[in-house]
Amino acid sequence: MxxxxxxxxxxxxxxxxxxxxxxxxxxxxxxxxxxxxxxxxxxxxxxxxxxKEPRDILVDRVEDARDAQQETIEQFQTAMEKFKAVTGFDGGDLEAQYEKLNAAYEHSAARATEIGTRIDKVTSAANTLLDEWRAELKDYHDPKLRAIAERQFDDTRLRAERLIGAMRAVEQRTEPVLALFRDQVLYLKHNLNARAISSLDAERGRVQQNVDVLIRDMQAAIDEANAFIETLKIAS
Incomplete structure (x- = not known):
């Protein structure tokens, strides 16, 4: 069976x-x-x-990936705010500040993992659509219509490859930013004192710069996703 x-x-x-x-x-x-x-x-x-038709599934999957990236941007911004709050700490329960920063890091890491899962689903849906489309090209009898369909297929394939490439690039760029956050969280965990705060404050500029670049690249990938969605909707 x-x-x-x-x-x-x-x-x-x-x-x-x-x-x-x-x-x-x-x-x-x-x-x-x-x-x-x-x-x-x-x-x-x-x-x-x-x-659902493969084209509609692909639109749904791209929208999900786009939304996951937008949520990740918001989470990284929140994590950066928590980081700044720790560097500006001037008394009180330092361990509680560590717990907040660690929670922000863990949420950011979870969001980054979700992006990877969503991109996998976009890739799978794109492959399904393109495989079915490619197989149906040979069913055309009119050479002119076949040529038009082939151009549309090639355009969609290239757009899908560019979108997935942009998303994968952003996914890879999250790793060093998360590693930088993780280093600061670990250092604070094992050095709950004024010296640790001073060290984190010295790193604040570098962390902020990395987060800003990541958010910029992620927003570019979101814009790419929106453009791709509009292209598919127009063609449907």
Whole structure:
């Protein structure tokens, strides 16, 4: 049965058959121990793929990735505010300040991880759309229409590659900024005294500069995502 499902599910997925919904529901509810094929054989098996067109799914995924980046910008700004608050600390419970800064760092790291997950989903949705589109190009009988469709395909493919590349670049740039934050948090954790505050204050300019550059690049990726979404909506 497992082997049969491995063969049938990709076919049903491509056609977005209601039979697939029944199969998935049966697998989820039955207690027979069967499982879906591995992700390498059937990537991105999500409920929206059962009834949405690949183009619409891609728009949704790009919007999700864009929103995740916007939330990450806001979180990094919050973390920077917490960092500044610690450097301006002039008495009281220093450990409480550390806890706030550490929480801000952890939230920032979680947001950065979410970006990576969202980009993976954009990549998967883009590949699904382009694979289906590429396969259908050969179905054209009119050479002029085929040429137009091929140009549209190439334009969409290049735009998708540029968007995903921009998002991946931003994802990579978050790592050194997070590492810089993490260093400051660790130093404060093990040196809850005035000397630690002085050290953090000396690093404030460098941290701020790194955060500003990251936010600028992330905003550029958000703008790229918005432009890509508009292109897909116009073409649909």
């Amino acid at each position: 497992q082997r049969i499902l491995t063969i049938l599910l990709p076919i049903l997925m491509k056609k977005r058959s209601w039979l697939l919904i029944a199969v998935v529901g049966w697998l989820a509810l039955s207690g027979n121990g069967l499982s879906l094929p591995s992700g390498s054989l059937l990537p991105d098996l999500s409920i929206d793929r059962l009834w």
